[in-house]
Amino acid sequence: MTSLNAFRDRSDIELELQNAKLQNTNPIVYSVICPVQQNLKPDKTNNNVASEESDENFDEDIKIFQLTEQQTQMLLSNGECFTIKGSENEHCSIFSKDSSFTLRSGETSNTLLFVSDVKVPTSGAPRVPAETNVITTSVECSSQIYYEITDGRPRLAKALQLLKPSAVKMKSDNSLTEAKINSYTFHELSQAVHASDQELRAYLRDRNVMHVDDDCLELKLLDDSYFAHVAMMILRRLEEESYEVGKVPKDECIECLQTLEPLDVLQFVFGKLFGQSESASDLSEDAQTEKVSESRTGCDNNSNCYRLNDKSVCRLFAYYLLSQFDKMSSEQFEQIVRESLPEGVTWNYEHVNDCLITLEAPQKNREIVTYVKYFPEWELPDDLPEKRLTELWSAKGANSKWTLKELTPFLLPAVGNKQQAVTSLLTKFAKSSNDSATGQKVFTKRY
Known part of the structure; x- marks a missing residue:
C-alpha cells in the first residue's frame, strides 16, 4: 500500500507515460476563473446588455471559461479584454476587440470544488513530513458547468x-x-x-x-434614396463643370451645393464616391506633364484632387436604376448603365455581386429572358446559414439555379467569411448538377 504522504510529482507521471509509450495528443486548454459582473444596464432597445465600465455589483457566483492557448495569449500577453454581450431573449456571445466567438456551456461528470487557502504541492517541492497536520477548510462553492469559447461570427x-x-x-x-x-x-x-x-x-x-x-x-x-439623391447631385456637378478624370477638386465641387444640403452630408457622400488621386511621385512622366492644366480645374496639387471610385459608382447606379422597379431585363439594364456612367468609370458585375441577382423567365416562344433584380445582401435576416440559403432559393422562385460564384457573396457573411464553410453548407443543404445550356455547375434546392 502506498503511503498517503508519498505524493507523486509531474516527473513521476511523465516517466510513466514514457515507459507506457503514450503520447499526449490532446490540445493545450487553459481554464480561467472569473467573477461575473452583474451590472446590467437597460439599453435603448429595452434589452439588458452587460456594461464593462463599472466595477460595482459583482456577483459571488464563479464562472469557469475554457480557453485555447491563442485566446489565453490575447488575454495575458496582449492585455486584451473579452466582452460578453446578450439579453434575456438571445444567447450570449463573447468578443475581443476584433473577433467574435461563440460561448457554449458544457457539463463535466466531476464536481469542481472551490476552496480558499489551499496549498498545492509543486514539482520539485520537498517531501511532506511523516506527521501531517490536518487543516479544515470550507468549500466556497461548487460547479459542474463550464463555458467553452469557440470561433464564431458577428451578427450585424x-x-x-x-x-x-x-x-x-x-x-x-x-x-x-x-x-x-x-x-x-x-x-x-x-x-x-x-x-x-x-x-x-x-x-x-x-x-x-x-x-x-x-x-x-x-x-x-442616410436613407438609400436620400444618399442616391445627394450622390447624383454631385455627379451632375462634375458633368456641368467638365472636370478631368482623376482631377476633381473636392472643395470647389461641393461649394455651390451647400445651400441645398448640409455640408457634413455632402462631404460624407463625396468621400463614398471618390478616392484620392495618386500623389505626384506615383504618377508617370506623361501624367506629370499634364499638371500645367490643373489650374484650370481648380486642382492646385494632387493632394486636393480626387477620382471616382468604380465600385461605389456602379453600386449607386444599380440602386438608382432598379430600386423603382421589381426587375429589369439584363440587356436593357446593362445598356442603360453603361451609357449613364460618368467618364472614367468602368462597369463590372463584380462590383455589385452582393446586391444584384439574375432571374430567368421562359417566354411563349420558349425563349428564356434574363432579368436583374436589386437584392442587397445586408437586407437579409441574420439567421442561421441554412435559413439564409432558404431565402436565396425563394428569391429566384421554384427550381432556381445558382452558380457558386453567385451564391458566395450572399453566404459568406452568414458563415463567418470562410469560403470552405460555404462549400460545406452547400454540400449539406443543396444538390449540384451541370446546367445543360451553359455546362456550368449549378446548385438547386435539395428538397
Missing part, C-alpha cells in the same frame, strides 16, 4: 435595424416624422450588437453611416 444585421428608424431622409420625408426616435452613438450601438468593435466599424463603413470613427457623436444612417 441588428445594427441597421436599430439605426433605420432615425435614418436621415429627404426633407419632404423628414417633415412627416414628428415622433422622437432613439439615436445611438457608436459605443451605445456596440453594446447592443453582437460583434466586435472592429467588425462593427467595418460593417457600418460599408453602409451609408456617418460618424463611425467617433465613439461619442450620434451615428447618422
